[in-house]
Amino acid sequence: MLPTDTKNPDYFHKVVDCQWACPAHTPVPEYIRLISQGRFDEAYMVNWVSNVFPGILGRTCDRPCEPACRRGRVEEKNLAKPEPVAICRLKRVTADFKGEGVRALMPLPPKARNGRKVACVGAGPASLTVARDLAAQGYSVTVFDGEAKGGGFMRSQVPRFRLPEEVIDEEVGYITQLGVNLRCGQRIDSLKALLAEDWDAVFVGSGAPRGRDLPDLPGRATPGIHIGIDWLASVSFGHIDKVGQRVLVLGGGNTAMDCCRSARRLGAESVKVLVRSTYADMKASPWEKEDAEHEGIPILPCHSPLAFLVEDGRLVGMRFEIVESVYENGRRQLVSTGRTVDEPCDEVLIAVGQENAFPWIEADAGVEFDRWGLPVLGANTHQSASNPRVFFGGDAAFGPKNIITAVAHGHEAAVSIDRFLHGEDVSRRPAPHVNLMSQKMGIHQWSYDNAPVRDARHKVPWAQAEAALKSIKVEVELGFDAKAAFKEAQRCLNCDVQTVFAPKLCIECDACVDICPTDCLTMTEAGEEAELRGRLTAPALNLAQDLFVSEGLKTGRVMVKDEDVCLHCGLCAERCPTGAWDMQKFLLTTTQAGAACRGDLR
Secondary structure (H helix, E strand, C coil): CCCCCCCCHHHHHHHCHHHHHCCCCCCHHHHHHHHHCCCHHHHHHHHHHHHCCHHHHHHHCCCCHHHHCCHHHHCCCCCCCCCCCCHHHHHHHHHHHCCCHHHHHCCCCCCCCCCCEEEEECCCHHHHHHHHHHHCCCCEEEEEECCCCCCCHHHHCCCCCCCCHHHHHHHHHHHHCCCCEEEECCCCCCHHHHHHCCCCEEEECCCCCEECCCCCCCCCCCCCEEEHHHHHHHHHCCCCCCCCCEEEEECCCHHHHHHHHHHHHCCCCEEEEECCCCCCCCCCCHHHHHHHHHCCCCEECCEEEEEEEEECCEEEEEEEEEEEEEEECCEEEEEEEEEEEEEECCEEEECCCEECCCCCCCCCCCCCECCCCCECECCCCCEECCCCCEEECCHHHHCCCCHHHHHHHHHHHHHHHHHHCCCCCCCCCCCCEEEEEECEEECCEECCCCCCCCCCCCCCCECCHHHHCCCCCCCCECCCCHHHHHHHHCCCCCCCEEEEECHHHCCCCCHHHHHCCCCCEEEECCCCHHHHHHCCCCCCCCCCCCEEECCCCCCCCEEEEECCCCCCCCHHHHHCCCCCEEEEEEEEECCCCCHHHCCCCC
16 A cells, blocks of 8 residues: 555545535534533534534434444444434534524624625525525525525424424524525526526525325325325424324335324324335434334334225225335345235325426526436536526435535535636635644643543433423424533544654654554554455454555554544554654635635646
8 A cells, every 4th residue: 555645635534434424514523522611602603604504403414424423433342332422412502502602703794795696596405505605705695485484494394393493593594694685485486587687696496395296096186195295394384283093104214204203293193104115224314213113103114005095085094015125236126025904094194205396497498407307417516507607406406315415515506606706617626725733732631632431322301202292393302401412522532633643753662552442553564455454453344444554664664543443542642752643633624605715726
């Protein structure tokens, strides 16, 4: 192996597994350290800069950071269930405990506008991110939405028992106070008409508003059968406040989990979720499934719907075929077992997926779509391949995802719009700014708490089930109190405080190798990666995590570090007699719209 190029920003970024996994690249360990210091306002702002909606995402995020968390890989083996840091719920802590000082840390509306006008269609997370990023840079941004308030599917499809309305109002308000013109109740019915106005650019963040149906099943036209996302919106806006006594929910995603838990609160005596896949293959997040089951809702896998059962024009049940999942070449096929089962019901909620719908974009509007009905875009620029004034993000760009992905799209689209309106090539993306700063405070002292605690993951308290299940608006999760938040924050391993090695200072005494608690350091002869991984002090088995390989030492050997299991405890740096190892905080700042994203990027 060649020596590792630690000057490449991606090398140390990838070591911070949670930040690497986050679509918006939120500096997770940084805000968790601030929480442990009681600096909640600053912790909130670290989130706000990156992911825009800390209070919302702290309750609803799909948490791609948590499966990546190193803590879940290096926990004590005697723990029954090693678990990652509760990153998402700590994000909520920043919102719950922030004070009025946050407003002083927010940017002020620009004193003057730059004369350029941008229209955003839809007031969901992608559009609001674009609006925030561009408004702060002097653009006149107008956001159009057909509903009475901004928030998009965060407001219409996430139930209030998961996300209180006042949290949405507050965080949308932080964006509008930058001078964004939010025109609610004004639905855009024609892209051509919008483009004919004097907008310099148009961003489409209208989501994936159409739920998939099962139109070919016998009995589908019977009353009492609803599309899940439409039903959730009707519940959210108060148009539906009751449900049948026996409810079946079809589908295995997060929308299905929201549907079943909402039906339970609206008075259904029996709610069941039926999904074609196995339980393990369901698309719903593991915690979403656990929450539903915690509330007594059974999930029945391997049930493929065959027909709605109707008597005298009234829905009385559904017939399902019991199937098995068979995999060939990595692709799943559903194979019939020959058995069927009937499930009684009064209402059915269909939550089998969502798809894009652009009835308001005319065929001759100059926007090209692919065979799946998605716009043809630059993968990183989000710019329409056929109409350079039009940009897409969120579910409207590449199909249904989640809030944090929509935010990431919004940041990228805002950079593209900023460069486009300054006459610059949108395909040239600015590299992130990277900084490494030593944390040394003395010979054996660091500026952060580097002792890994042995605590298991702390549980977030819930409201009393009796009260929570009686109301669609009673928030179920109560969030950490300050004491629990501090303890959970202490579980973070500070993966952004990197072990930085200076080979010229190394005297090959093996002190660091001896003291490493995870045996992730090895001083050995160089070799090819596959062979080298097998002869380290502890074999490096996770191929997704890079090895660090130093330049040649005085004896010709190299220092090799398995980044996968390092605790970032700093013992190697404390033990080293020459200072060859140092603990340096890695800060990655992704470029957002503004002067830093423009100009010569050579």
